[in-house]
Amino acid sequence: MNHVRVQTGDFDLGIEVARLREGDARVGAVVTFVGTVRDLNDGAQVAAMELEHYPGMTEKALDDIAAQAAARWPLFATLVIHRVGPLLPLDQIVLVAVTAAHRGDAFAACEFIMDYLKTDAPFWKKEDTPEGARWVDARVTDDSARARWQVR
Numbered sequence: 001m002n003h004v005r006v007q008t009g010d011f012d013l014g015i016e017v018a019r020l021r022e023g024d025a026r027v028g029a030v031v032t033f034v035g036t037v038r039d040l041n042d043g044a045q046v047a048a049m050e051l052e053h054y055p056g057m058t059e060k061a062l063d064d065i066a067a068q069a070a071a072r073w074p075l076f077a078t079l080v081i082h083r084v085g086p087l088l089p090l091d092q093i094v095l096v097a098v099t100a101a102h103r104g105d106a107f108a109a110c111e112f113i114m115d116y117l118k119t120d121a122p123f124w125k126k127e128d129t130p131e132g133a134r135w136v137d138a139r140v141t142d143d144s145a146r147a148r149w150q151v152r
Contacts, residue, residue, distance in 0.1 A: 001077045002066040006058050008085040011095055020079050021099050027076055031106040032097045033114055039089035041136070044129040049136075051084045051093070052124045058082075065116040069098070072112065073105040080113065082123070112149055119146045 003020070013034060021027045039046055066078040079097040087093060096113045100106040118138075125136040 002063055002070065003077070003079045004059050004062040004066060005081045006053060006055070006062070006084055007081065008083060010083070010092055011081050013095065016079060016081065016095060017097055020077050020097050024076055024099065026101060027099045028101045029103040029106040030097065030099050031103070031110040032095065033110055034092055035094040035114075037087045037089050037091045037093060041127060044127075044131065044134075046089060046127045046129060048086060048088050048128045050086050050126045050128075051082075052126070053082075053084050054122055058122050061121050062117070065113055065120060068116065069109040069112050073100065073109045075100045075105065075109055078109070078113065080117070082117070082121070084123070115146045115149060 013032065017030055017032060021030055037046070037049055062080045062082065066080055069075065069078060076099040078099075079095065081095040083091070083093050094114075094117065096110050096117070098106045098110045098113070100109065126133055127136055
């Protein structure tokens with residue numbers, strides 16, 4: 001079962017994981033990733049950032065990514081929460097949580113979802129730096145991370 005949310009408010013990791021695995025005795029592994037706002041990016045101080053998205057389109061893209069992971073690994077549930085709007089250093093941005101019978105499947109699926117989120121999810125990030133606001137471009141390293149999941 002895939003759960004996807006795009007929201008402005010923060011999330012509580014403990015509560016979200018408890019909900020995801022609640023009552024499912026099959027779960028032998030829960031893997032989570034939480035991304036946070038850094039105060040330094042590409043050599044510049046970051047005072048704040050803002051994430052923009054297209055409602056509806058973004059949720060569909062996140063659900064598609066989670067579905068691709070579920071098609072590759074025997075998962076019980078996935079959760080993707082991605083925040084939008086203004087954020088400050090130390091704020092949580094994203095939560096990816098995966099449940100499975102075994103840790104290998106859960107780790108791989110969680111990493112796969114994050115790699116695809118960084119490249120395929122329709123988010124636009126603007127950072128406030130001492131030199132002014134700047135839009136953040138995609139990184140080559142994100143594309144490389146995603147490419148390793150391509151079927152050869």
